[in-house]
Every structure is written in structure tokens, then in C-alpha cells.
Amino acid sequence: MDDAFKQFVETLHPSFLRLMQMSPLKMSALPKRLPEKCIYLLSEGENHLYVGRTRRLRNRLRQHSVAGAQHNQAVFAFRLAREMTGRLTAAYAAEGSRIALSADPQFANAFKQAKARVRNMDLRFELRGIT
Numbered sequence: 001m002d003d004a005f006k007q008f009v010e011t012l013h014p015s016f017l018r019l020m021q022m023s024p025l026k027m028s029a030l031p032k033r034l035p036e037k038c039i040y041l042l043s044e045g046e047n048h049l050y051v052g053r054t055r056r057l058r059n060r061l062r063q064h065s066v067a068g069a070q071h072n073q074a075v076f077a078f079r080l081a082r083e084m085t086g087r088l089t090a091a092y093a094a095e096g097s098r099i100a101l102s103a104d105p106q107f108a109n110a111f112k113q114a115k116a117r118v119r120n121m122d123l124r125f126e127l128r129g130i131t
Contacts, residue, residue: 015126024122034058038125050076065119071098080114
């Protein structure tokens with residue numbers, strides 16, 4: 001294994017432990033002061049669902065969950081909508097594409113529900129590990 005990669009991998013578990021030490025916040029009730037640059041975790045109880053890295057946390061959380069977010073902004077919610085509708089396979093043609101799915105009323109409703117679900121998730125963030 002490459003030494004640089006090995007060193008990076010060895011930092012992951014301590015970073016996860018620091019992340020889990022934070023008491024979760026509700027995305028619907030965020031404090032006024034949030035870090036800009038961080039690693040963040042979205043969870044439902046003990047079910048950890050999404051880890052991201054950002055340089056603009058408040059903006060990124062908004063993109064994940066605002067009702068008007070498009071498929072290329074709320075990618076986690078889009079994935080949840082795929083799971084809800086059983087439409088898991090990505091398509092690289094017009095039929096079945098992200099745009100086509102977004103236009104489908106059943107999928108659009110699932111996507112809307114998924115963004116609301118993300119808004120209700122727990123949030124944790126960790127300031128170290130971002131450069």
C-alpha cells in the first residue's frame with residue numbers, strides 16, 4: 001500500500017470518533033454560527049447515512065434539503081428517492097436520466113419527500129481533516 005494513502009487511512013477512524021463525540025444537531029434548528037469548512041455526517045438515530053466534505057456548510061445543507069433543490073444539488077435526497085421508488089440504476093440516455101426521473105410525477109414526489117427527510121436528519125460535523 002502506498003505510504004501516503006496508508007497515512008490517510010489511519011486518520012479516518014480517529015476522525016470518525018471525534019465526529020461521533022459531537023452531540024447531534026437537528027438540521028431544522030441549526031445555531032446561527034456554523035463552521036464553513038468541515039466534514040459532516042447526516043444520520044437518523046444510529047443509522048449514519050451520508051458523509052460529506054464542504055467549504056460552505058450552511059449552503060451545502062440547504063442544497064441537500066431545500067424544496068426547490070434540483071437533482072444536481074440534492075444528490076443525497078435524489079439517491080434516497082431512487083431507493084424509495086426502486087429506480088436504482090443510473091441511465092446514460094435520455095430515457096431514465098436524472099432529468100427524466102425528475103419530470104416523472106411519482107419520482108418527483110419521492111424526491112420532494114426525500115428532501116424533507118434530509119431536513120429532519122441529525123447533523124454532526126468535524127473541523128479537522130479538511131484542507
